[in-house]
Amino acid sequence: MNAAATLTAAAAAPPLAAPRSTNTAWGRFRRHRLALFGLTVLVVIGLAAIFAPVLAGYDPNRGDLTQLRAPPSAKHLLGTDSAGRDVLARLLYGARISMLVGVVSVSIAAVIGTTIGLQAGYAGGWVDNLLMRFTEVIMTFPVLFAVIVLVALVGPNVLNVILVIGVLGWPGLARLIRGQALSLRETDFVTAARATGASDARILMVHIGPGVLPYVMVASTLLMASAILTEAALSFLGLGVQIPTSTWGNMLYSAQSLAVLQGMPWLWIPPGAAIALSVLAVNFVGDGLRDALDPRMRID
Amino acid sequence: MGRYVLRRLFISLPLLLVISIIAFTFINLAPGSPIDAMINPTVGLSPQQEQNLRIQLGLNQPLPLRYLLWLGQAIQGNLGYSYNTHQPVLERIGQRVPPTLELMGAALVVSTMFGVMFGIVAAVKAYSTWDYVLGAVSLLGFSVPSFFLALIALYIFAARLQILPAFGMSTSASANSLSDNLYHLILPAAVLSVELMATLTRYTRSAMLEVLHADYVTTARSKGLSNLTVIGRHAFRNALLPLITVVSLRLPVLVGGAIVVEAVFQWPGMGQLSVQAIQQRDYPVLMGLTIMISIIVLSANLLADVLYAYADPRIRV
DSSP: OOHHHHHHHHHHOTTTSOOOGGGSHHHHHHHOHHHHHHHHHHHHHHHHHHTHHHHHOSOTTOOOTTSTTOOOOSSSTTOBOTTSOBHHHHHHHHHHHHHHIIIIIHHHHHHHHHHHHHHHHHHOHHHHHHHHHHHHHHHHSOHHHHHHHHHHHHOOSHHHHHHHHHHHSOHHHHHHHHHHHHHHHTSHHHHHHHHTTOOHHHIIIIIIHHHHHHHHHHHHHHHHHHHHHHHHHHHHTTSSSOTTSOOHHHHHHTTOSHHHHHHOHHHHHHHHHHHHHHHHHHHHHHHHHHHHHOTTOOOO | OHHHHHHHHHHHHHHHHHHHHHHHHHHHHSSSOHHHHHSOTTTOOOHHHHHHHHHHHTTTSOHHHHHHHHHHHHHTTOOOBOTTTOOBHHHHHHHHHHHHHHHHHHHHHHHHHHHHHHHHHHHHTTTSHHHHHHHHHHHHHTTSOHHHHHHHHIIIIIIISOOSOOSSSSSSSSOOOHHHHHHHHHHHHHHHHHHHHHHHHHHHHHHHHHHHTSHHHHHHHHTTOOHHHIIIIIIHHHHHHHHHHHHHHHHHHHHHHHHHHHHHHTOOSHHHHHHHHHHTTOHHHHHHHHHHHHHHHHHHHHHHHHHHHHHOHHHHO
C-alpha cells in the first residue's frame, strides 16, 4: 500500500470524499501525543541552538579562572567546568553541533541511500546484485568503529564528523528503499507509464519517487537519532569534535571520574540528559510519522 | 545441513576480503606517513634515513602490491607489528579478544533473555498498563546513550552505594578468580545489554502480536491447550525466526556499544584497544582490529544463519 499516493489522491478530490479533515497524515500525526511532544522538544532545542549567542550570556569558550568548577548559582545557572567556562553556555552551543550533525549528516545519508536504493530496486539484475552486496558489506561492519577510524584518518573536526557519519549512514535506508522500489516497479501504473513511452528517469522521479517518500521520511528521522548518538559517542571518547568547541559528547568526556560523578553533578547530568531527551524526541517523532504515514510500515 | 553451512561460509569469505581491501586503502591513504608517528620529531631523520626506513617498511611499493604482501602475510597469521609496543599485532589483539567476547556474550545472553521475556509479556497483555510501561521503558532504553547510562550506573553503584567495582576486570593482577571477574562484569555487561534488550522487547512484541492471531494459535486454543503451551510452543516458536535475524543484524551495533562501554569501565578488550590504537596512530593494530572485528561479526552472522536453518526446516533444502 502506497501512503503518498493515497494522500495525494485524497487531497486532489476533496468534494468526492467525505470531509474528514482529521484523516490526513498531519491529522493522524497530531493525534499522536508523544510525537507532538517530541516535535515540541525538537523545536525548542532547535531554537536554543539558533539563538545560543543571545541566550547564553557567556562566551562558551572563555573561562573565568576565579570560578573553576563552581556549583550552580544565580550568576552561572548550571555552574562552571574545570576551565571556568559557563556550563549552560556550552550546553546551548552544544545543541548547535547535535542539530547540525542530525540534519546535515542525515541529509547526506538520505540522498545516498535513496539514490542507491532506487537504482538497485528499479534496475534489478546485476546492478541490484552489485549495489546490495556492497550495501551488505557496509552493514556488516560496526558503524561506530568505522566512524572512529575514518574520522581519525581525515581529522577530527565538526565538518569531517558530519561527513563521515553521513557517508556511512545510508545502508539501512538503501535496503528499505530498494524493497519499495522493487515492488512499485511491478505496479500497473508504472507499466502504464512505460507503455506510454516514459523514460526511466521520468518513471523514477514521477511515479516511483513519491511512493518511496514516506519511507525516506520515517527512516531519515530514525537515522537522525542514531546520527546524534554516534557524534555524541565519538566526542565522548575524545575522538570526535575536539575541545574547546563544545558538544554534549565532549562535555561528558571531561566528566569521566568518580570525583566529578559524585561531587559535581552539574558537569555531567545536563549534557547527558540533553542527549537522551533529544534522541527520545526524535524517536517519538519517528514513531508518530510512521503511524501517520502508514501504520503497516515496517522499518528495521 | 553441512552443505548449507559450507555455502554460507563461502559467501562470507569474499565479504571479508572486500572489507580488508577497503580498510587497507583508507588506512594507507591517511595523511601523515606512519614514519612521522615512529620518530622523535625533535631529532628528525635525514632524507637518506627516511628512504631506508620506507624501504624497510615496504612503503616504497605501490598500494595494490603492498596490499597483496599484507594479505600474503595475514593468511599465514602474521598481521605485522605494533608501531607502539613492537609486539606482533596478532598477539596484542589476541589478549583482547577473550575479555570482549566475555562482555559481549554476557550482554547478548542478558538482553535476549529479558528482551524476549518483556516482549512476550507486552504482546500477551497488549494495550494493558504493562504493555505501555514496557513500551515506554524500551523507548527510553534505546534513546539514553550507553555512555550516559554507564556514568549513571557508576554514580549509583560504584560511587554512592559502593557495592560494585567501577573499573577494570579484576581487583588486582594476582586476584583473578572467576567470582572476582564476574563481579567486575556486572556493571559493564548490564549497561551494554540495555540497548539490545530494548530493541528486542519491541521486536518480540510485534512478532508475537502477529502470530497470536494466526489460525494455528486459535486452533491450539480451541483444542483446550493451556495458555502457557499455546504461547510457548505454538506462538513463540514462530515468532522466533525474525528475532534471530534481528539479533544478528544488531550485532554490529553491539560491537560499537562495547567500544564505548569498555572505554568507560576500562575493560581491557578490543574496544579499549581500538581507542588506544587511534590515539597512537598504530595503523597495523587498527588494520588487525578491523579484520578481527569483521571475523567476529561474520562468524556470528553465520551462526545466526545456522540457527535460522535449525529453527526453520524450510531453509535447509
